[in-house]
Amino acid sequence: MFPKLDPLLHSELRLAVMSILAGVDEADFTYLKKQTGATSGNLSVQIDKLTAADYITVEKGFKGKMPRTTCKITPTGQEAFSHYVESLKEYLSAGK
Amino acid sequence: MFPKLDPLLHSELRLAVMSILAGVDEADFTYLKKQTGATSGNLSVQIDKLTAADYITVEKGFKGKMPRTTCKITPTGQEAFSHYVESLKEYLSAGK
């Protein structure tokens, strides 16, 4: 009745990040930070976790002279995100 | 863009409990335990938290000779649950 929710996605910030990445080709650290309102530290940690799970990939480069970190969702990540959304719906609709 | 999610509801077990209670008049401990698959200890703790927030009320009585704990959602709880569902939708649909 209540499917287990992927703990990696059941986190406010990681979910927000995945939600953004699910809709765009790629997004960089600063963009994610602005959109989510997260602190750099928190964002950095959560990006690491998503990367470790192969839900996203991170590429580090430079924009001019400033470092730039670009994130992209992977197929695994897309799949996990969709699955999470489906699971969650069972929780939300159970009350109806 | 990404509203803050009520931390009390953004928890797998508490969400499941609230989801059940949102749909019925009342439910007792054992029923909640069966439906959610939670351990007694975990369920007990989470019920306490929901009670402390006045999201649910708990009534203790007896069914025959055995103790029985009955839970009911409060208007505050209903409201918080609805609000959570609405907030969450913004996360889930952002990727579209």
Next chain:
DNA sequence: TAAATTTGGTTTATATTGTAAACTTGTTTA
């Protein structure tokens, strides 16, 4: 009827998480 088992929980301890604060490295600006 005494011992073992089950029911219906609560308390406590521990492992996991989330998050903020402090730090680093390099860049721009006054």
Next chain:
DNA sequence: TAAACAAGTTTACAATATAAACCAAATTTA
């Protein structure tokens, strides 16, 4: 060249979730 800023990372601490241990009363069984 000193101060302020950008883009992150590391670290330390607080909050959470969860399992394990415990408890009391009722029921079953030997």
